Structure formats: structure tokens, C-alpha cells
Amino acid sequence: MIEVPDFRWRQALITAIAPVTARVKSFRLRTEIADAYRPGQHVDVRLTAEDGYRAQRSYSIASAPDGSGTIELMIEGLEGGEVSGFFHEIAEVGDAIELRGPIGGAFSWGPADGGPLLLVGGGSGVVPLLAMLRHRGAVAPEIPALLLYSARTRGDAIALDEIEARAGTEPGLSLIFTATRSGGRRIDAATVAEALTTLGHPTRVFICGATPFVGTAATLLVEAGVAPGLIRTERFGG
Ligand SMILES: Cc1cc2nc3c(=O)[nH]c(=O)nc-3n(C[C@H](O)[C@H](O)[C@H](O)COP(=O)(O)OP(=O)(O)OC[C@H]3O[C@@H](n4cnc5c(N)ncnc54)[C@H](O)[C@@H]3O)c2cc1C
Structure with a gap:
């Protein structure tokens, strides 16, 4: 429908x-x-x-x-x-x-969509991914999920304490956080490889953030072997 x-x-x-x-x-x-x-x-x-x-x-x-x-x-x-x-x-x-x-029905997830679920967020682009994580935690915490989250600094990261607490208590939820301006690195081929090794092969992928971030992340995922048809993107501008 x-x-x-x-x-x-x-x-x-x-x-x-x-x-x-x-x-x-x-x-x-x-x-x-x-x-x-x-x-x-x-x-x-x-x-x-x-x-x-x-x-x-x-x-x-x-x-x-x-x-x-x-x-x-x-x-x-x-x-x-x-x-x-x-x-x-x-x-x-x-x-x-x-x-x-x-x-924006295409950029949405519910438990019936299943997983493994790979979420990739840059800066405030984590917001719609947070809604997915909160919903998963409430109704389907067993579905494997991984959030790859990049922000300028730890202090700039949205809801990082909540997400870390979820990753510590919900089975199957992993977090890879990179702070680009405090010694951490940007999302690159190695971070993407680590995410795919930890999660296994995703069946749903959502990428959200500023336009250049989304383009880079999508390219890295496709180069790492993720089928383009699995990837949904949302660009915030900037
Ligand atoms: C589907 C979708 C969902 C979004 N969800 C969120 C959200 O959850 N939280 C959120 O904070 N924003 C979100 N945005 C971005 C939001 O819609 C606005 O673009 C943003 O708030 C800027 O609007 P403004 O009127 O304050 O700035 P404007 O007056 O439009 O622009 C001010 C300046 O900021 C620059 N700019 C505009 N947008 C951005 C941006 N996203 N990043 C960096 N610089 C920018 C402009 O080039 C300009 O120089 C979303 C965008 C889309 C398309």
C-alpha cells in the first residue's frame, strides 16, 4: 500500500x-x-x-x-x-x-523491516537515526543494529550518553563514535570496514547528515560491498 x-x-x-x-x-x-x-x-x-x-x-x-x-x-x-x-x-x-x-516514508524504519540495521549519522544527522534507535530499543531490541556516528567533538554529539547507555544494555546494539576535531578521524574505509565486521552484512542502511558527509559515507559503503539498493539517504543541506 x-x-x-x-x-x-x-x-x-x-x-x-x-x-x-x-x-x-x-x-x-x-x-x-x-x-x-x-x-x-x-x-x-x-x-x-x-x-x-x-x-x-x-x-x-x-x-x-x-x-x-x-x-x-x-x-x-x-x-x-x-x-x-x-x-x-x-x-x-x-x-x-x-x-x-x-x-519521508522511504527514510523510515520499523521492526517489520528487520535488520541487521546500519545507521550512519553526521552531526545533527543523527536525529532521525535516534528515533529509529529509540523505537528499536522499545519494541525490538533483539534486532542487530550499529550506529556509526561522527561529530565535531564529544560535546557536540547529540544524545551520546543515551546512545552509549543503550549500546551497553541492549543486546545487539553497537556504537562506533568518531570525534573529528579532537584527535579522532573522519569516517573512512577503515571505520566502515570495522562497522561491517562488527554488525555483519546489513539489510537496511540509513545515512543522514550534511550533503558532503552523506555522499562520502554512501560511496565508502558501496566500495565496501554494500548493495546501493539497500542504502537510504537524507541530506540536511549545509
Ligand atoms: C529532511 C530534513 C530533515 C532535517 N532535520 C533537521 C534536524 O532534525 N535538525 C536540524 O538542526 N536541522 C535539520 N534539517 C535542516 C533544516 O531543515 C534547516 O536547513 C536548518 O535548520 C537551517 O535552516 P535556517 O533557516 O536556520 O538557516 P538558513 O537561514 O536557511 O541558512 C543559514 C545559513 O546556514 C547554512 N545552512 C543551511 N542549512 C544548513 C545545514 N543543515 N547545515 C549547515 N549549514 C546550513 C546556509 O547555507 C546559510 O549559510 C533538516 C533538513 C532536511 C531536508
Whole structure:
């Protein structure tokens, strides 16, 4: 069955704001779509100024469907960023924003899709992969999974404590973390080989991050023998 995306704009209420890293904040939003999405999907957010000027951006859902009636977004504040700047500097608990979705059925995972599941994230590109890990941990922790995660520094890494705790307690979940600016290396052929040796041959691969990161990771995986047809990518821009 082909799922048709719901493109209606809906009001969503900000119910909580919390820091995640020095550059990233978490926003809890109360919305009707809270339990009607697949981990990996994103929403579009639309802001309208008093003079009618509109700006629209996409944000991945970080939370797994949890019956709370809310979703979590994790937004990195970019220098001069129109929409991320609004979220970081102006948005407050109790504000209403417009969103639509969920969007992006191809870049989503559920337990019926199985594994081994290989997730490759760069920077804030880990957000939709975090939703998949949270869902897997809640409903199918036995499915083998590995997250290959690259961030500038440990302090810049989103939810690293949570992911490390999951990798320590959930059977079959492995983490390879590289901090590119503190002596670690970028994702390269050796890191990809280590991931494939640890996980075994993946049947699902999701790569997300800035456009150059996604291109590099996809090329390395194909060169390491992963069939291109298994690989799904999401590019955040940048
Ligand atoms: C499917 C999808 C899901 C996304 N999910 C997330 C998410 O979960 N969290 C998140 O923080 N962002 C996410 N993004 C990126 C987000 O949509 C915006 O592009 C980002 O917030 C910048 O918007 P802005 O209005 O703040 O900046 P703009 O005003 O559009 O741009 C400001 C400056 O930042 C540069 N820039 C724009 N986007 C990026 C980027 N992604 N990285 C680095 N520099 C950039 C621009 O070239 C410009 O110089 C996602 C994008 C897509 C397509």
C-alpha cells in the first residue's frame, strides 16, 4: 500500500524546551500526528511573520512514538539561520507553530523491516537515526543494529550518553563514535570496514547528515560491498 503524505498545516504547541548540546536544543511539540509516524520521518515547520512573510524548513522527528501526544525535534542553531534562529532565540514554551507531516516514508524504519540495521549519522544527522534507535530499543531490541556516528567533538554529539547507555544494555546494539576535531578521524574505509565486521552484512542502511558527509559515507559503503539498493539517504543541506 502506498502511503499518501498528509500535507495539511496543523497547529502544534511547544510544551518543553531543553538544551541538548551547546548548539542544539530539544523542542517537545504537542501535535495530532504524535503517534502516526514512522521513526526516520520528518515534519515541515512553517513560520509566518506579522507582514505575511513565511519561512519553511524540515526537521526530523527525534522521538519514537510513545503515546505522549508529543513529538521531539532537535534543532541546531545556525549562525544567521532564519528558522533555527527563531527556535533558539525567540520560541518559548506555550508558543504555537505550524507543522505538517509526517513526510519521508522511504527514510523510515520499523521492526517489520528487520535488520541487521546500519545507521550512519553526521552531526545533527543523527536525529532521525535516534528515533529509529529509540523505537528499536522499545519494541525490538533483539534486532542487530550499529550506529556509526561522527561529530565535531564529544560535546557536540547529540544524545551520546543515551546512545552509549543503550549500546551497553541492549543486546545487539553497537556504537562506533568518531570525534573529528579532537584527535579522532573522519569516517573512512577503515571505520566502515570495522562497522561491517562488527554488525555483519546489513539489510537496511540509513545515512543522514550534511550533503558532503552523506555522499562520502554512501560511496565508502558501496566500495565496501554494500548493495546501493539497500542504502537510504537524507541530506540536511549545509
Ligand atoms: C529532511 C530534513 C530533515 C532535517 N532535520 C533537521 C534536524 O532534525 N535538525 C536540524 O538542526 N536541522 C535539520 N534539517 C535542516 C533544516 O531543515 C534547516 O536547513 C536548518 O535548520 C537551517 O535552516 P535556517 O533557516 O536556520 O538557516 P538558513 O537561514 O536557511 O541558512 C543559514 C545559513 O546556514 C547554512 N545552512 C543551511 N542549512 C544548513 C545545514 N543543515 N547545515 C549547515 N549549514 C546550513 C546556509 O547555507 C546559510 O549559510 C533538516 C533538513 C532536511 C531536508
